[in-house]
Amino acid sequence: MASIHLKPINEVAQRYGIAQEFLIPYGPSIAKIDLSLIKPQAPKGKLILVSSITPTPLGEGKTVTTIGLSQALNFIGESCIACIRQPSLGPVFGVKGGAAGGGKAQVLPMEKLNLHLTGDIHAITAAHNLAAAALDARLYHEQRLDRQFTEQTGLPRLNIDVNQILWKRVVDHNDRALRHITVGVNGGVNGVERSDGYDITAASELMAILALSESLKDMRQRIGQIILAHDIHGKPITTEQLEVAGAMTVLMKDAIQPTLMQTSENTPVLIHAGPFANIAHGNSSVIADRIALQQADYVVTEAGFGSDMGMEKFFNIKYRQSGIAPSCVVLVATLRSLKANSGKFDIKPGQPLPAEIANSNVELLAHGCKNLGWHINNAKRYGLPVVIAINRFPTDSDEELDYLRSFALSCGADGVEISDAFAAGGEGTAKLAKVVTQACQKQHQVTLLYPDEMSLTDKIKAIVNTYGANNTLFTPEAVSQLTQLEKLGFGHLPLCIAKTPLSISADPTLKNVPENFDVTISSFKVSAGAGFIRAYAGNIMTMPGLGTLPAYRNIDIDDQGEIVGLS
Structure with missing residues (x-):
């Protein structure tokens, strides 16, 4: 994006009240922030948590929406900072070639974010x-x-x-x-x-x-x-x-400082941490949130995968530990992803879209919208307003968009608006920003799924019940581990469900809103330092593999040192 004018990072920081003395420069457009900036008084800002429907290979545009919404809030006259996780080199070279947003709603310099950043x-x-x-x-x-x-x-x-x-x-x-x-x-x-x-x-x-x-x-x-x-x-x-x-x-002493960058519209972005949303909580850092909420009126952050994964863990792990509560949840959906969530197609990354998904098909959309309805209800159980962001594609039909809007409102959404963040940046997301600010003004009280003192067995059942499972089953190994964890004094910890993100259930083949299924917990492991217990529901891959057509094939560098193919 050579036409984008990046400001010196100190100018971006000063606009939001971050003085030069708190910046540790990493070149002209990147800086770490010294933690002495954090003040003990209550933050002034409101946190907006972005999640989504069940992910599909087609992509929902969560990061694009997160960046676009943060730009839009500044566009309509509010002050806003975005907080996102740092991309892993694994997906960058293996799957998608980058994780900085896209189009007119991305973090820049994009190649710095995706490659090493501040180490x-x-x-x-x-x-x-x-x-x-x-x-x-x-x-x-x-x-x-x-x-x-x-x-x-x-x-x-x-x-x-x-x-x-x-x-x-x-x-x-x-x-x-x-x-x-x-x-x-x-x-x-x-x-x-x-x-x-x-x-x-x-x-x-x-x-x-x-x-x-x-x-x-x-x-x-x-x-x-x-x-x-x-x-x-x-x-x-x-x-x-x-x-x-x-x-x-000692090796991580600098890593605890968040990294400050900017978007294509010079909105500040704090990049910090990058935990998985299956075996960890899948959200950016508490420290980044605190700094951003202290310096801006609104902060937009993103939770990994769908609302059954990163959003659930934001509340039951991150909020439980930090006390930082969102004022609104934004669920991202696209017409094509909802149609893909119908379960009627076996969609693989990189393959041409089936005609039924590519073309207008309200009947198919209505079937897939059940998944959106579940995620709206799931977000609502935490006591917050819920806004639906429709990440629009050029081929989307007005008939389908109108149906989706009506459906979401009928399911209890507090607002629905189209986002054109990719094509038009903050201006294209301004209507969504106004709906979100209105939702943030509503009275709310966060409700968690379980108290600390509940037994681990009942905690796991409380979460699995939200999936709609008939039963929660435990292997003999899991039962033995539960007993041992309680004996060792870890029974008060929250739970982190390690399961597939591709289904509301723990079975990736069960699409849309599964019915008549059980969830089997095969084992438990404690993350005593992080402060949660991992409950494994299925074979969770913690070391991905490269596909037959990995993204690194398209990444190169020209004679002038410009990186190509990283998008």
Whole structure:
């Protein structure tokens, strides 16, 4: 977007009351923000949480809408800052070639956002893998020295159970060959031979900790609570016991500062953290929210996947820990995604659209709109106004748009408006912005699905009941783990459901609004530092793989150093 005029980042910051002294420049258009900017008084701004219908391969345009809405709020005379997660290199090179929005509603410089940015993800990778290396080293030396270990080192034996090591290594690429590996091959000086594997960096508990931390001190304490393994007696072994928590925090000391960028219309955007919305809460950071709400009248942030995923976790995990409540939920929908959600087609990324989806088809849309109705009701259960943003495409028919508007209002939406963010930026989203500001003025009170003191079993049932499941089932392994988690004192923690984002249920093949299904919880794992328990409902992939036509094929650089194919 060579025609876009980017302002010096200090000018963007000063317009929103952020003085030069709080900026740590990373070139002319990027800066980190010093946390001393955060003040203890109550923030002045209202938070707008953007979620969506059930995601499809066609894309719903959540980030485009988030950026466009933030631009639109400034366009109509309000002050607004957007807060979004940092893209992972995995999807950038593997699936979609970028995650900065698009058209006239994107974060710039786009290539900086998508490639390394200020190094936060690399810092998390380094800190995470330091803990993995430290754990394997301790295992090796304790086995090598046996009873002489304490005598020679002065350290207590941790007695690590080689079959109960929980901390995999991470890398920020899609690399299926690393899902299951063997480390310490041949033993001896190579270490202890054992089975291991890699996750993608966004799946690291450190990423969730970064997003939920309130300060450097809080992050240090959380990192010290991470459980890396169990000993031979079944007791947890933490990073604090391994004496690696301090060094891990040192590697992440700059990552805790959010990064300030700007949109194509010079609206400020805080980029911070990038946790998965299945095994983590899938939202940008508490720190970014606090800074933005302190400096602007409105803050627009985005939750991962659909309202059954990132939005549910925003309330039951992020809000529960931070106390930061939205004033409005915006659900993004498109005509073609709703028709795809009908379940009548097997749609694959990159394939031509079926004619029934590409052309006007009110009957098909009406069937797919059931999915939107479910998400409206799901968002409403948290006690907030809900606005529907229709992300419009040029081929959308007026007949279908009118039907969608009427349907959403009949389901209880507090407003419905078209967004032309991609084609027209803030001006194209101005009507949506006005509807959202009106919704934000309504009286509301956040309602959570369960209290802290509820048993873990009842917490999981409370969430699964919202999916419409007939029953919540538990494997024997899950039952045993639940008992152990309660015994270890983790029963007060909120739950993070790790399930497919492609269905309201835990079965990706069940489309639209599934009926007559059960959800089976296969296992539980505690993220003690992040402060939640993961409940696995299905085989959740934490290390994606590259497809047959990965995005990196289209990415290159010309003789002048301009990056092409990254969009």
